[in-house]
Amino acid sequence: MNTANLDKKAAGRLYSLTAKTAAVILFAITATVTALFGIAFLYMCYDGGFYGSENADNAFYGSQLCQRKLSDSAREVLGTIQAYAKHEYPSEESYFSALDTALDRIAQPASSVAVQVEIAEFGGSPLYTFGGAPESYGMSVRDEMVFELELDGKPDIPFHVTSHVYLRKPLSDTPDYFLRLRDCFSFLFSIRYLAPLVAALGAIASTALFVYLMKAAGRRYGEEGIREGFFDRIPYDFLVLCFLAAAALFIAIVDDFVPSFGRATVTGYIVLAATYFAVSVIPLLLMLLALAYTTAVRIKTRTLLQNTLVWRLWALACKILRKIWGWLKSLYEMLPATGKTALLVLAFLFFNPLLISALIEANSYGGVIDVFLVFLMLAALNIGAFFVLIRAAYELVVLRQGSSGLAEGDLDYKFPTEKLHGEAKKIAQNLNRISDGMAKAVEMRSKSERMKVELITNVSHDLKTPLTSIINYVDLLKKEPMQTEAATQYIEVLDRQASRLRKLTSDLIEASKASTGNIEVKLEPTDICELIDQSAAEYADRFSAANLTPIIRTPDRPVVAYADGKLLWRVLDNLLSNVCKYSLPQTRVYIDITSGDSMAAVTIRNISAQQLGGIDPDELTERFVRGDSSRSGEGSGLGLSIARSLTELQGGRLKIYIDGDMFKVTITMPLAMR
């Protein structure tokens, strides 16, 4: 058999209903026993004599109960004497005889109490005696008194009385109070050592059972953990109130049931005590136990406070208030910003004077507390208003600073929207979205720039490779002997077109590089005259081949401009190449260099072989536009466009003027300041 299971079962059984019920019953018994014996023990400690005496009799005669009862008897005697003294007897003798009768009645020979009375005149000799001391007595009480005898028609006579009341020892057999008391005392005396022992054991047992019950609270057989029972779900405060009501009821019963030291015997007394306990104390005890049990369960499940009516009402009230607050807030949010501000200002203007007048009133009529409370509210209102204003101003500053950062290009700045409120928060959120959008746009732009550059490089490479093969093999073909005349012509065409394609490709690449600014520009002081000389020298042969005469005019002083020499040469290369291609033969080409206040200028003038008039000069610098679009020649139409792009990359300007058939190009570059 599985021992673990057995243990578990044993452990589980510990908390079963039968176990708990048994515990409750046992607890009731032990508690009662402890209570009874404990009370007996406490009494025995209190009313001395039990633990010092040798026998019950000594304890009895020395007890306070005894003494008290005896004193009662003594008082009764004195009371009788005094009462009779007021009857207005005709004489002392009649009084004394009456007193005899009365005292006889009190002090019966058979009773345990013996009475001795002596009455004397004030300061005189004894006039009357009654009774006497018994042979043996256990206790006596002595009293003295002065009283006045009221005689009929005569003046009152002051008497001094001394009374002794004795408790016989041994007691008489008459079943009176003292006999019963002594019997009880005997009983108690007999258990005087047992009582504390039993009480102690009972206390231990009760405590153990109580602890067990508290531990078992909420646990059930076969279940892990704590589970609330039906009883535990009742609101705690209600339960406590019920308990108090029940307790009051039982105490009332107790009051009614208070056992009088009546005529019962010791056993009868014990039975009475037991009944009394059964009816009041034990139920009360069990109720208390139940209360403790449920408290334990509630503490274990942490529902002690929450499962009270007070708590629930409070929670409900809070919920309702919160809901109302939520409605108010959403209503408030729905207002436009101006509405909100207006509302707040109105509220402020309304409440402030109200509170101030309340303050004045409180000052006149109310107490310190009233004044203080109103003052608190007033302060809160004003401080709150102040705070809101300051916060608004601060948030404006935050917005302003952040937006300056944005304006300057810091697109990474994000407004801390959690720290802002209301309109400022919305503005900040919008600004954040804007900066996000801007950052994305910048990112996309640079990405597309990068892609453009990659495209140019890749395309140029990809175009040139097959182009090289075409040119190579066409060239090789040219060297092979051709079968037919037509074949040779075809190869001519191929050769021409391949060359054209090559020029077009390199122009295209250069144009796109120039227009996207993907050329490295190094601006340096450049001697324009030197540059023109160099360019003219490069084109010297071509000029003569095209039957053109270049005329270069330069000023006396050197002209130094900020330019990239290589790029400027490419511009001139382009322009001069055009001149050679499109000029009317046998004409002159004028190249003039001038310098103004801040700019240097190079002007190239030539006469066009083809008709120019009617063409828009600005159009010519657009891509793929040539002088005569129907002409198929060497040009790709990109030359002027490239030239303009390159000039502008260096910070210069290129302008074309057409006057009749004269074609004029002016390049202006900024002068280099010394």
Add this chain to the structure above:
Amino acid sequence: MYTILVCDDDVDIASALKIYLTAEGYNVLVAHDGEAALKIIASERVHLVIMDIMMPKLDGIAATARLREADGVAGGIPIILLTAKSEDTDIVLGLNIGADDYVTKPYNPVELMARVKAQLRRYTKLGGATDIKDKPGVYQHGGILLDDNAKTVTLDGEQVSLTPTEFALLKVLIREPGHVFSSKQLYEAVRGESPFGAEGMIAVHIRHLREKLEIDPSNPRHIKVVWGQGYKLE
């Protein structure tokens, strides 16, 4: 009989080159990437390499660098870079790494052949060594040898005939390779007096010089124009 290694990842271009070179009488070996090229150079006696730049596995620039790192014969083989990348930076990089010359695609086959010839001449005749240093009156730079005593100029071993002005110009330039001379300075150096506006003729002379010395005068390798500043010998 010289052996030339052609290295290009495009099969057609490599074949075309082989045809051209074989027609000129050279023995041609072909490789299609940098690693294969280095292997061939290690195993065969190669006199010149025509190397494409954009190649898989090992590109032309890296192969050139590796080749130049090697000692011995292989370290001095002339390399002509053949490239579609015509950016200045690429060309400068190639030359700095150790290439001797470059040709951009699409190229003129005639020009390429001329450059091959020139490089071979330089390689075999001059042996890649400058043992004529510190001889007074003799200046050498990049294949041009100017003997001021004999008033002769040889390019890659072949004699070039220059006019006195051209000779004087070259002398000025070759004495300080890399230094930029303006037209005015050149004029003064050659004529001994200020030009007074006549510097223009210097440009013309330089042009003639280039036509004599350069394989492609428009794309000079030796006498470079520094536009707007002057000229230099590189």
